[in-house]
Amino acid sequence: MSGDQERSHFGFPSHDELSSLVSWKPAGGATDGTGDPRGFGPRAVPPPVSLTDVLRGSIIDYGALARAFGLPCSAPSDVLAPGGMASSRELMADVGNAGNSLAPSSGCGGTATPMTPNSSTSWSSTEAAGEEDAERCKKDEPKQEEEVEKQRVKVEEEGGDASEKVNKCKKKGEKRQRDPRFAFVTESEVDHLDDGFRWRKYGQKAVKNSPYPRSYYRCTTQKCPVKKRVERSYQNPRIVITTYEGKHTHECPATVRGGSTHLFPPPPPAMSTIFCQNLMMQQTNQLNDGNSLQANINPNVYLANLPPSLQQLQLPDYGLLQDIIPSFIHGGQP
DNA sequence: CGCCTTTGACCGGCGC
């Protein structure tokens, strides 16, 4: 249900942080190509913002983000970090190192070619070893690993053993590595962004403390364990939080299909960070039609545009984030 | 016909 159209009949209390975070956009507007003229209701939220904005997201600590979004700390990721050309490049590299080939896969998903005309996004990553976001994450951790594991087992035995379901109970105490996760915060009317991959919705659940349900998608490609969750902020229905989990074990269908010529050359099976960088670059270019929004990608500049409240948040005490972000924050250059 | 969404049921983990 790329449903969406709940665009602002909502009148939720505008949240400064949230607004700043999500609605921020460079002067000059970012309608480029997508030009969805629709204003989102009364509050003149930035019109369609492209993926560029996504790549330019801000660095904040997820907890704060969650709070800003009114999420009960539910988002699975720890941090939000800026993307954005050079920045993202650095960041992703770091991330990649930190998390053993991290989830650029998911990243790929994340670097989506938003069919969504309007979206401003931030992305975050969560790492296997990473510190989690309090309770919820603590809960999720084993479970999600389990699911992924379960799925892998299932897939590997494609024949379908009954035993596969038994596997979920194994190694209870054992600490397994969790698949890396990437969370994208997107301002969009559309829930389900087209990221070049094909997804099948396998569930939807009401989210506690939120009127908006969370949708669960799975990559339809065989043997691909990647999943993603999509949910909206209850405080700002325009905010879509997409969380990717796992690594794609295949190329991006969009590139294969040839239909979506927008995506870069076929990504390596494991979706290297390089690919993601390319993707981001590529998409940024397309989305902006080669002009406009490419300036101002310096995270420092970006951060400067954030309200103090958010600037303070840029150095959360999440280990992973610290691993990732320093290069941005402190000079941006090595 | 194949693929996808919808939706209620089910399962397992966690906190009280």
Place this chain on the structure above:
DNA sequence: GCGCCGGTCAAAGGCG
């Protein structure tokens, strides 16, 4: 032990 909650399953139905 119980209830809550997140996540997944799977049947049914819709759509191109």
